[in-house]
Amino acid sequence: MKEMDQYNFAYLDEQTKRMIRRALLKALAIPGYQVPFASREMPMPYGWGTGGVQVSAAVLTPEDCFKVIDQGADDTTNAVSIRKFFQRTAGVATTEHTEDASVIQTRHRIPEEPLKEGQILVYQVPIPEPLRFLEPRETETRKMHALEEYGLMHVKLYEDIARHGEIATAYAYPVKVEGRYVMDPSPIPKFDNPKMEMAALQLFGAGREQRIYAVPPYSRVVSLDFEDYPFDPSKAEHPCALCGAEHTYLDEVIVDDDGGRMFVCSDTDYCAARRAAGHRGAMAAPYEEEETAG
Amino acid sequence: MMTPDTAALTGGFSDAPCDAARAFRAILEAMARPGRIYPVTGATPPAPLSVAAGTALLVLADGTTPVHLAGRFDTPEIRQWLTFHTGAPLTAPAEAAFAVGDWAGLLPLDAYRIGVPEYPDRSATLIVELDALKDEGARLTGPGIEHEHRLNLPEPAAFRANAALFPLGLDFIVTAGERVAALPRTTKVEDA
Numbered sequence: 371m372k373e374m375d376q377y378n379f380a381y382l383d384e385q386t387k388r389m390i391r392r393a394l395l396k397a398l399a400i401p402g403y404q405v406p407f408a409s410r411e412m413p414m415p416y417g418w419g420t421g422g423v424q425v426s427a428a429v430l431t432p433e434d435c436f437k438v439i440d441q442g443a444d445d446t447t448n449a450v451s452i453r454k455f456f457q458r459t460a461g462v463a464t465t466e467h468t469e470d471a472s473v474i475q476t477r478h479r480i481p482e483e484p485l486k487e488g489q490i491l492v493y494q495v496p497i498p499e500p501l502r503f504l505e506p507r508e509t510e511t512r513k514m515h516a517l518e519e520y521g522l523m524h525v526k527l528y529e530d531i532a533r534h535g536e537i538a539t540a541y542a543y544p545v546k547v548e549g550r551y552v553m554d555p556s557p558i559p560k561f562d563n564p565k566m567e568m569a570a571l572q573l574f575g576a577g578r579e580q581r582i583y584a585v586p587p588y589s590r591v592v593s594l595d596f597e598d599y600p601f602d603p604s605k606a607e608h609p610c611a612l613c614g615a616e617h618t619y620l621d622e623v624i625v626d627d628d629g630g631r632m633f634v635c636s637d638t639d640y641c642a643a644r645r646a647a648g649h650r651g652a653m654a655a656p657y658e659e660e661e662t663a664g
Numbered sequence: 665m666m667t668p669d670t671a672a673l674t675g676g677f678s679d680a681p682c683d684a685a686r687a688f689r690a691i692l693e694a695m696a697r698p699g700r701i702y703p704v705t706g707a708t709p710p711a712p713l714s715v716a717a718g719t720a721l722l723v724l725a726d727g728t729t730p731v732h733l734a735g736r737f738d739t740p741e742i743r744q745w746l747t748f749h750t751g752a753p754l755t756a757p758a759e760a761a762f763a764v765g766d767w768a769g770l771l772p773l774d775a776y777r778i779g780v781p782e783y784p785d786r787s788a789t790l791i792v793e794l795d796a797l798k799d800e801g802a803r804l805t806g807p808g809i810e811h812e813h814r815l816n817l818p819e820p821a822a823f824r825a826n827a828a829l830f831p832l833g834l835d836f837i838v839t840a841g842e843r844v845a846a847l848p849r850t851t852k853v854e855d856a
Contacts, residue, residue: 378681379681379682379685380681380685384680384681384684385726387681387684387685387688388684388723388724388725388726389728391688391692391723391724392724392729392761393785394692395691395692395695395724395789395835396785396787396835397785398692398695398696398808398848399695399785399835399848399849399850400784400785400831400848400849400850401807401850403784403785403831405785406783406785428688429685429688429689429692430685431682431685431686431689432682432685432686433686487697512782512783513782515782516781516782517781548807548850550830550831551831569810571692571693571696584696586696586697586807586808586850587696587697587807587808587810588807588808588809588810589807589808590807
């Protein structure tokens, strides 16, 4: 008996997958609306992407090529273990290359490489309710969505401006989908918000909070703002220290005890591809070890 | 030897997890890109149920989802087949999570659940059987459609009235033979 045969395809039982699949179809039919679903215990703790894993399990087919990123990186603990999980339980091919993947599960980033038709982006979501920190009662937030009553969110953004001189929300920046539902894009940096109008499907899973929502391809996704304080997808004013890119989202890395730091692409696959194509940043190694090893 | 009593036991998925996964992917893409037609196979249900409609029911229906068999689709063979393979209770339109039939049989549309303002997802999904699916006819625009799609819908005005209910409303899976398309409540439908 092969290891894979010890599990149902993609781990979850068929009854659970049907329930998630029905929720996904309703989520696509009502863009940005949070569909309740009966989230299952997964063999990993809440907060490690159980919502995303359940959505991935419900959409994966044996022919898929699966990629997982955590803050843009393919090689972090969370990304590696989720990738291995589906290698073992679904037997799917995996990749680190955005272009080759048909299903990409992500925590807190959208890949820099524009996604195409045929690809699915699955987001891991900690708090799906954008109004939750303003109104803790689910009964009330549900009513607010039903009545399209989003004044409270604009008051919050206004208070940001009154206090800080600008909208200080830098991640999980609220968006309005197709002019109706205000949605939490998960804790992606606001730099990524404009990318949400894309050709690929975007599916969101919140395991602990038991919610699934979705944005169909080519949907209007507008970041909330004011006429006199328009949305600004800001980024660090540096090029990537490794690949020299000036248009990507950067991580700040402390490199010594004296406050020395470098800025590098958070999307590791994109950065590596640029370096392979010959782009060099200010702190790039003079030669790549892999290239000289052989 | 196949007798009427055992016919219902056949025609399911041969490899349930993988067949269902592939068929769901087609239905998911169809719902995400309204009006685009995808091939879907897996189930071989009794006539007049098409392969696509039967497959959609096996992928989505189970003991928690009441199904309404409309008009000429309410036959003993289909009842037995669906009950054996999904365990879905068969009901009247008002309680149905899914309904399957041809367009005339499914009418009137106001018999089905359209959801409530707090839970617009608690609405029925109608599986509409057509003789053929063609990418011509009614002009479709809206979420999931880059420019426009076209689909031979039976009665564009009815879909317009449904879209006007947004965020409430019905969602449609349209099937013919081994092909599937979908029409969520968000799609704007104009006459050809």
